[in-house]
Structures are given as structure tokens and as C-alpha cells.
Amino acid sequence: MVNYRYLGNSGLKVSEITYGNWITHASQVADEAATKTVHAALDAGITTFDTADTYANQAAEVVLGKALAGQRREGLEIFTKCYFPVGAKGPNDTGLSRKHIFESINGSLTRLGTDYVDLYQAHRFDYETPLEETFQAFADIVRQGKALYIGVSEWTAEQLREGHALAKQLGIQLISNQPQYSMLWRVIEGKVVPASEELGISQIVWSPMAQGVLTGKYLPGQPLPAGSRATDERSGARFIHDFLREELLVAVQRLKPIAEQAGLTMPQLAIAWVLQHPNVASALVGASRPEQLADTVKASGVTLDAATLAAVDEALGDAVYSDPEDTYTVSPKTRLS
Structure with a gap:
């Protein structure tokens, strides 16, 4: 079963493995298959579920809501997000203005079939809306009971500091950031993580398997596997592109004996690796088939010794992305529409 960790400097516990439905529900897999994977997640001990209004242009929230219908609400932690056009x-159907935030939370609650979400997240930083306006709207949503806590996604260290200060002034809790993080993508380690540790903010990390590259199925010098994420635009092929460099794929193959020595599969090693970081509260995973979850959840509770961690670093070498300046390029400078 899955272990639990506190989310940020709060009393909220979340499962170390969070089930996310980006690019799967209402897009990659049929609704019936999506429901089966959600139920498999529940059976495996996952109680934390993450979605966003922008996923499949609001349809993914509907699928998740139906899949969770009938479950004891108090036993679930449901997260969603707003920012991208919907x-x-x-x-005004985008960004973090007061108007869009209120319309977004109300729509999300209806689609999810719940009175509140446990965590409401700013999907990106909005450079076109005063931060005071955004956090005042968040504070009002919390006081109305529509969200219990506030989080963000892919914010820089400076943005986290500003947001945390405003949240504190308004009497609400900013407790999480949701960045990309994996053995291959470590850009948050330089600035975002130190700031988060100081502020009491946890990371809920997405793509811990680097878009599937860390499963080892993409082989150097070989055609892309048929039906894989890299060959399907609906599955986020554009996001995996940077991880398909030949030298990187060669480096990933060097992880196979390390995983075997640790008694883990490649996906389990990838997830266990991110969970070794004390600032990571949970690793986000998706699934198009229930059996995928049966493998990945076994990474919860795994402790990797110092020798294994050192072997991973040696195997990957210069293939790792670690420049903290990359954290400043994620949020669009202007709203998308």
C-alpha cells in the first residue's frame, strides 16, 4: 500500500503517489478504461487525485468526478488547477484574474461533483494580473469553503516568496508547488527547492519518469515504439522531444543494472528517486491501464541507499538538465488565448 506525507507546512496528508489525469482521461483512453484505472488507484491505496480544468478542455474533470462518485469524500484528496484557456x-477564459478564478472554481466543482477541493492550484504564474488580485480571490475561495488549501505550479523561487507573503497576510496557506522533476530534469534543485524548504512549501512533482523515457523503453538508435507517447500527439509527444537525444537515451540504458541491483523496475526506480527528496510530498503518475499502477505504486516506501543514488548520478552524467534558469521559462509572459 501507499505511504503518506504531509503537504507543506500543513496538517494535510497526501499519498506519496498521486494519480493525475493529464493527457489520459477524455483524450487518450475511453471513459470506461479511465474509471478502471481510477478504481485500481484506489485499490492500491492512492487517495490523492490531481486534475485541471484545461485537461481535455474541462472534460477530464468530468471523467474523474464520475470515476470517484460514490467514494467517501472525506477519504479523498482532490486537487485541480486554473490558468490556461478553457x-x-x-x-477572460484564461489567466488568474478574479473573474476567471471564480468562474473556474465553480465550474471545476460542478464537473468534479464535489462541494470543495482539497487543493486549488494556480497552473502557472500570470504576469498580466496583479498578484494581490489573484491571492485575494484565492483567500475568498478558501473562506467560502470551496478550497481548503492553495498551491501553485511551476512558479519560480521569487514568485513563491511573493505568493507566500501575500497568502500569510490574507490568513490562508500556500502549501505546494507542482513542478516537473525527475532524475533527468532537476532544475528546481538550485533555487525553487531551497526557497520552498524555507517557506514550508512541498513539491508535488509531475513527470517523475521524464515522459516515459526513464522506463527504458526508448532505445538509442532504434525507431520509436509504436503506440508510445512519443508517437502520439494526444499523449504529449511534444513534451518528450527534448528527452529523446541519443546521448541521453544511452545514459538511461545505464540505469537498468542499477534498478536490477536495487530489486526495482525502471519505473519504480524513477519514482523512488524523486521520493528520496524530503521536499517532495508526492509523485504524480498517470496510467492508461490499471496494471501500470500495480507496478508504480511499489515505489512508495522504498529507500535508496547512498551507493544507489551515487550510481544513478554517475550513469546519467551530463545528460541531466539542472540549470535553475530554466525555471524562469515555464510560465508564459502573456496569457494564452
Whole structure:
């Protein structure tokens, strides 16, 4: 079964493995298959579920809500997000303005079939809206009981500091950041993590398997596997592109004996690796088939010894992305529409 960790400097516990439905529900897999994977997650001990209004343009929230219908609400931690264009994608159907935040949370609650979400997240930083406006809206949502806690996604260290200060002034808790993080993508380690540790903010990390590259199925010098994420635009092929460099794929193959020595599969090693970091509260995983979860959840509770961690670093060498300046390029400078 899955272990639990506290999320940030709060009393909220989340499962070390969070089930996320980006690029799967209402897109990659049929609704019936999506429901089966959600139920498999529950059976494996996962109680934390992450989605966003932008996933499949709001449809993914509907699928998740139906899949969770009938479950004891108090036994679940449900997260969603807002920022990216949704619905008709008009000029106010995006960003972190007060108008869009309120319309987004109300829509998300309806689609998810719940009165509140445990964590409401700013999906990116909005350079076109005053931060005071955004956090005042968040504070009002918390006081109305529509969200219990506030989080963000892919914010820089400076943005986290500003947001945390405003949240504290308004009497609410900013407790999490949701960045990309894996053995191959470590850009948060230089600035974001130290700031987060100081502020009491946890990381809920997405793509711990580097878009599937850390499963080892993408072989150097070989065609991309048929039906894989790299060959399917619906599955986020554009996100995996940077991880398909020949030298990187060669480095990943060097992880196989390390995983075997640790008694783990490659996916389990990838997830266990991110969970070794004390600032990581949970690793986000998706699944298109229930059996995928049966493998990945076994990474919860695994302790990797110092020799294994050193072997991973040696195997990957210069293939790792670690420049903290890359954290400043994620949020769009202007709203998308």
C-alpha cells in the first residue's frame, strides 16, 4: 500500500503517489478504461487525485468526478488547477484574474461533483494580473469553503516568496508547488527547492519518469515504439522531444543494472528517486491501464541507499538538465488565448 506525507507546512496528508489525469482521461483512453484505472488507484491505496480544468478542455474533470462518485469524500484528496484557456477560450477564459478564478472554481466543482477541493492550484504564474488580485480571490475561495488549501505550479523561487507573503497576510496557506522533476530534469534543485524548504512549501512533482523515457523503453538508435507517447500527439509527444537525444537515451540504458541491483523496475526506480527528496510530498503518475499502477505504486516506501543514488548520478552524467534558469521559462509572459 501507499505511504503518506504531509503537504507543506500543513496538517494535510497526501499519498506519496498521486494519480493525475493529464493527457489520459477524455483524450487518450475511453471513459470506461479511465474509471478502471481510477478504481485500481484506489485499490492500491492512492487517495490523492490531481486534475485541471484545461485537461481535455474541462472534460477530464468530468471523467474523474464520475470515476470517484460514490467514494467517501472525506477519504479523498482532490486537487485541480486554473490558468490556461478553457471553454470558448475568450479573453477572460484564461489567466488568474478574479473573474476567471471564480468562474473556474465553480465550474471545476460542478464537473468534479464535489462541494470543495482539497487543493486549488494556480497552473502557472500570470504576469498580466496583479498578484494581490489573484491571492485575494484565492483567500475568498478558501473562506467560502470551496478550497481548503492553495498551491501553485511551476512558479519560480521569487514568485513563491511573493505568493507566500501575500497568502500569510490574507490568513490562508500556500502549501505546494507542482513542478516537473525527475532524475533527468532537476532544475528546481538550485533555487525553487531551497526557497520552498524555507517557506514550508512541498513539491508535488509531475513527470517523475521524464515522459516515459526513464522506463527504458526508448532505445538509442532504434525507431520509436509504436503506440508510445512519443508517437502520439494526444499523449504529449511534444513534451518528450527534448528527452529523446541519443546521448541521453544511452545514459538511461545505464540505469537498468542499477534498478536490477536495487530489486526495482525502471519505473519504480524513477519514482523512488524523486521520493528520496524530503521536499517532495508526492509523485504524480498517470496510467492508461490499471496494471501500470500495480507496478508504480511499489515505489512508495522504498529507500535508496547512498551507493544507489551515487550510481544513478554517475550513469546519467551530463545528460541531466539542472540549470535553475530554466525555471524562469515555464510560465508564459502573456496569457494564452
